Amino acid sequence: MASVIAASPTASSTLADRIDLLAQVTVHSGLGLRAGQELLITAPIDALPLVRRVTEHAYKAGASLVTTMYVDDEATLARYRFAEDASFDHAATWLHDGIATAYRSGAARLGITGADPSLLGQQDPVKVSRANVAASKASRPALELITRHEINWCIVASATPAWARVVFPGEPEEIAVQKLWDAILASSRLDNPDPVAAWKQHSANLQQRAALLNEKRYAALRYTGPGTDLEIGLADGHLWMGGGTVALNGIPCLPNIPTEEVFTTPHRERASGTVRSTKPLSYQGTLIEEITVRFEGGRIVEARARTGQEVLERMLATDEGAGRLGEVALVPHSSPISASGLLFSNTLFDENAACHIAMGQAYSTCVQDGDTLSPEELAARGANESLIHVDWMIGSGTLDIDGVTASGEREPVMRAGEWA
Amino acid sequence: MASVIAASPTASSTLADRIDLLAQVTVHSGLGLRAGQELLITAPIDALPLVRRVTEHAYKAGASLVTTMYVDDEATLARYRFAEDASFDHAATWLHDGIATAYRSGAARLGITGADPSLLGQQDPVKVSRANVAASKASRPALELITRHEINWCIVASATPAWARVVFPGEPEEIAVQKLWDAILASSRLDNPDPVAAWKQHSANLQQRAALLNEKRYAALRYTGPGTDLEIGLADGHLWMGGGTVALNGIPCLPNIPTEEVFTTPHRERASGTVRSTKPLSYQGTLIEEITVRFEGGRIVEARARTGQEVLERMLATDEGAGRLGEVALVPHSSPISASGLLFSNTLFDENAACHIAMGQAYSTCVQDGDTLSPEELAARGANESLIHVDWMIGSGTLDIDGVTASGEREPVMRAGEWA
Numbered sequence: 001m002a003s004v005i006a007a008s009p010t011a012s013s014t015l016a017d018r019i020d021l022l023a024q025v026t027v028h029s030g031l032g033l034r035a036g037q038e039l040l041i042t043a044p045i046d047a048l049p050l051v052r053r054v055t056e057h058a059y060k061a062g063a064s065l066v067t068t069m070y071v072d073d074e075a076t077l078a079r080y081r082f083a084e085d086a087s088f089d090h091a092a093t094w095l096h097d098g099i100a101t102a103y104r105s106g107a108a109r110l111g112i113t114g115a116d117p118s119l120l121g122q123q124d125p126v127k128v129s130r131a132n133v134a135a136s137k138a139s140r141p142a143l144e145l146i147t148r149h150e151i152n153w154c155i156v157a158s159a160t161p162a163w164a165r166v167v168f169p170g171e172p173e174e175i176a177v178q179k180l181w182d183a184i185l186a187s188s189r190l191d192n193p194d195p196v197a198a199w200k201q202h203s204a205n206l207q208q209r210a211a212l213l214n215e216k217r218y219a220a221l222r223y224t225g226p227g228t229d230l231e232i233g234l235a236d237g238h239l240w241m242g243g244g245t246v247a248l249n250g251i252p253c254l255p256n257i258p259t260e261e262v263f264t265t266p267h268r269e270r271a272s273g274t275v276r277s278t279k280p281l282s283y284q285g286t287l288i289e290e291i292t293v294r295f296e297g298g299r300i301v302e303a304r305a306r307t308g309q310e311v312l313e314r315m316l317a318t319d320e321g322a323g324r325l326g327e328v329a330l331v332p333h334s335s336p337i338s339a340s341g342l343l344f345s346n347t348l349f350d351e352n353a354a355c356h357i358a359m360g361q362a363y364s365t366c367v368q369d370g371d372t373l374s375p376e377e378l379a380a381r382g383a384n385e386s387l388i389h390v391d392w393m394i395g396s397g398t399l400d401i402d403g404v405t406a407s408g409e410r411e412p413v414m415r416a417g418e419w420a
Numbered sequence: 421m422a423s424v425i426a427a428s429p430t431a432s433s434t435l436a437d438r439i440d441l442l443a444q445v446t447v448h449s450g451l452g453l454r455a456g457q458e459l460l461i462t463a464p465i466d467a468l469p470l471v472r473r474v475t476e477h478a479y480k481a482g483a484s485l486v487t488t489m490y491v492d493d494e495a496t497l498a499r500y501r502f503a504e505d506a507s508f509d510h511a512a513t514w515l516h517d518g519i520a521t522a523y524r525s526g527a528a529r530l531g532i533t534g535a536d537p538s539l540l541g542q543q544d545p546v547k548v549s550r551a552n553v554a555a556s557k558a559s560r561p562a563l564e565l566i567t568r569h570e571i572n573w574c575i576v577a578s579a580t581p582a583w584a585r586v587v588f589p590g591e592p593e594e595i596a597v598q599k600l601w602d603a604i605l606a607s608s609r610l611d612n613p614d615p616v617a618a619w620k621q622h623s624a625n626l627q628q629r630a631a632l633l634n635e636k637r638y639a640a641l642r643y644t645g646p647g648t649d650l651e652i653g654l655a656d657g658h659l660w661m662g663g664g665t666v667a668l669n670g671i672p673c674l675p676n677i678p679t680e681e682v683f684t685t686p687h688r689e690r691a692s693g694t695v696r697s698t699k700p701l702s703y704q705g706t707l708i709e710e711i712t713v714r715f716e717g718g719r720i721v722e723a724r725a726r727t728g729q730e731v732l733e734r735m736l737a738t739d740e741g742a743g744r745l746g747e748v749a750l751v752p753h754s755s756p757i758s759a760s761g762l763l764f765s766n767t768l769f770d771e772n773a774a775c776h777i778a779m780g781q782a783y784s785t786c787v788q789d790g791d792t793l794s795p796e797e798l799a800a801r802g803a804n805e806s807l808i809h810v811d812w813m814i815g816s817g818t819l820d821i822d823g824v825t826a827s828g829e830r831e832p833v834m835r836a837g838e839w840a
Contacts, residue, residue, distance in 0.1 A: 035504065036504075036506065038510070038512070045465070045468065045490070048465065048492070051492075051495070052492070052494050052495065052498070055494075055495045055498045055499075056498045056501075056502055059498055059499055059501075059502035059503040059504075059507070060502045062503075062504050063503065063507070064503075064504075064506065064507050064510040065499070065507060065510050065511070065512055066495060066498075066499070067512050067515060068490075068492065068495065069489065070465070070488075070490045072468070072471075072472070072488065074472050074475075075471070075472065075475045075486060075488065078472070078475045078476045078479055078486075079475075079479055079485075079486070081476075081479075082476055082479035082480045083479040083482075083483065083484075084455065084456075084479075084482050084484075086456065086484065087479070087483070087484050087485060090458070090484040090485045091485070092458070092485055092487050092522070093525075094518045094519070094521040094522040094525060094527075095487060095518050095522075097518060097521065098514045098515050098517060098518025098519075098521075099514070099518075101514040101517065101518070102512070102514040102515075105513075105514060107514075
């Protein structure tokens with residue numbers, strides 16, 4: 001696969017060269033795009049330079065057609081500033097249904113992330129939540145095809161001025177964007193002499209770690225750290241995953257670039273205890289900081305946050321499953337993203353800097369034979385269902401995690417944030 | 421209606437103010453957007469400033485949601501440079517079907533034109549034609565809703581650097597863009613103290629001209645000028661239209677800004693003689709200059725062009741109806757766009773500078789009760805059917821047009837390019 005990469009980065013590589021290299025890694029390692037496949041991209045309008053390079057390499061790889069749907073933060077803001085109240089229960093169902101049709105017809109999917117994390121921070125949280133619920137409902141058929149891994153898909157990041165301002169608030173815009181690109185490209189292993197080979201190796205390491213955990217068949221994980229004393233039961237027949245996956249269309253892909261996590265499906269009724277967040281959560285444009293929640297019988301019964309409390313409460317009230325767990329993920333504290341010391345305010349990066357849990361929808365692929373089970377069968381295994389899937393970070397250099405066997409014995413899994 | 425306009429232009433208006441005014445005229449006079457309507461925009465990515473202003477005014481007018489699909493010329497070019505041959509018979513059917521669904525659900529439609537007219541001039545005309553046929557087939561269900569005026573829709577223009585370079589080839593980019601904006605805004609009656617009132621008056625004038633021609637019930641039009649001696653039979657029960665229209669959803673709209681034409685449906689089997697183009701035709705990125713064609717029994721039997729001959733021939737060979745007429749339109753030679761002396765290389769402007777005819781698909785709205793007739797009934801009246809609808813200019817200051825009555829008498833309609 002390395003032969004598809006035209007050039008490796010050198011000390012003198014320009015930013016344009018390195019963005020081109022990210023595009024190549026995205027098309028080949030991330031999407032595994034096949035000749036004749038259509039490609040559907042969503043991207044912030046400021047990600048235009050990366051989109052153009054991806055488009056070029058997708059056509060070189062034989063894409064039948066590349067269609068990009070750009071999102072303009074200014075247009076989103078105009079809605080909150082000027083639209084009538086009824087607008088916030090409306091979504092472009094026709095577009096989401098069209099996208100689902102594209103997936104069913106064999107299209108691959110690339111999401112480019114890079115929007116302003118603080119975009120909606122000043123807007124009415126009730127409207128933000130309503131608009132999100134409407135969009136979640138409309139996009140559900142398309143999203144299910146993604147979460148079930150029916151098609152090959154990938155998410156990568158592009159630095160944008162608005163995002164860079166949040167990550168490097170003191171810097172002039174040009175410097176901030178350059179620094180954010182550096183951080184994205186380093187985290188995405190682009191500074192390796194052969195990034196495709198590096199991703200192959202790293203993906204194999206994560207798959208091996210998942211295989212070890214699958215052999216253990218732990219009934220639960222026990223988290224202990226400052227402010228945290230939590231036991232999370234795992235779903236019956238849960239599967240640990242990490243690194244690349246083979247989509248149900250038979251195409252190997254790497255759904256997240258970067259990725260550092262191994263993850264599985266917890267049991268929706270088996271979490272109890274208290275847990276404290278270790279990084280802020282950027283949700284719908286609001287920063288939610290210093291979250292502490294208490295679980296009983298799998299459900300959050302108490303939730304506090306230093307900032308964003310109202311947004312947190314609305315998120316947890318989205319539907320019945322929003323206050324229950326859909327994912328549990330392990331990331332060593334020494335991961336390159338964590339080592340950067342940056343708060344990206346973007347889940348793709350921050351979730352790969354620390355152990356995390358997610359509220360809401362579970363991945364059926366993290367349950368044995370999950371893609372053949374009915375929603376009722378999945379629920380019986382403990383897999384949660386919700387319109388939301390929101391990751392938040394609970395890992396740190398002071399977190400210990402034990403695996404709890406079916407007979408109740410405890411074994412060390414992580415100590416002081418590292419694999420035990 | 422004038423009260424919705426926040427400010428009139430003054431001598432000191434900035435370009436940004438005038439673009440904002442164009443956005444207001446587009447939303448109110450052009451689309452007649454109703455509260456609760458969704459709005460779907462397509463635009464070149466360089467039209468971002470106009471899109472943002474339209475989005476704001478659409479939300480202020482009560483739009484439930486504004487969705488913009490941006491087209492990037494660079495992505496289009498990448499396809500021609502790098503895609504495999506099979507790509508050119510492929511189209512995003514899922515997207516066009518989704519758009520048709522949006523129209524059927526009550527969305528309004530805004531097209532912003534401004535792409536590089538010479539974009540595909542250097543590309544393989546066979547591939548250009550194949551891609552166009554594939555896109556035409558895929559978009560047909562959506563396009564039919566537009567041509568039947570099922571919904572309120574409008575096309576306006578935004579200056580873009582690529583387009584400005586073609587219109588003002590000698591000028592530095594910044595000056596060229598400024599000049600193109602000036603030309604667009606002047607043609608769009610934006611320099612009038614009350615542009616909404618000006619459009620109301622102008623639209624009424626065009627409607628009155630159409631009413632006069634409808635009273636005449638001419639059987640044919642006879643064109644005489646340098647290189648032109650042509651008789652075009654009109655469809656049985658043809659209707660002349662011009663200016664604003666009331667869409668079948670009951671909403672009055674002005675489908676083209678600017679517009680100077682009155683137009684109707686010719687009979688697909690009743691054109692004979694020779695006609696010469698008076699302006700170049702920009703088709704799929706190729707300039708076709710100095711076209712001369714000969715009609716027999718409504719069909720082009722001979723076609724020549726000084727440049728773009730191959731593209732012209734392919735266009736006429738698209739399908740059975742591509743070599744027959746779908747529209748005939750009358751524009752006085754003194755129209756403001758003609759008076760500007762500019763060749764815009766963009767149909768929205770050039771077709772409003774001169775009398776023109778269109779090859780291909782007819783508008784069913786230009787036939788009495790056309791929206792209630794079956795395709796067979798429309799064909800029996802003489803309305804043409806095709807995947808294409810391509811306008812080209814045949815008017816000039818030396819063109820005479822007579823109306824031919826059912827009994828064969830001739831009356832002057834235009835003399836030396838002006839209304840007789």
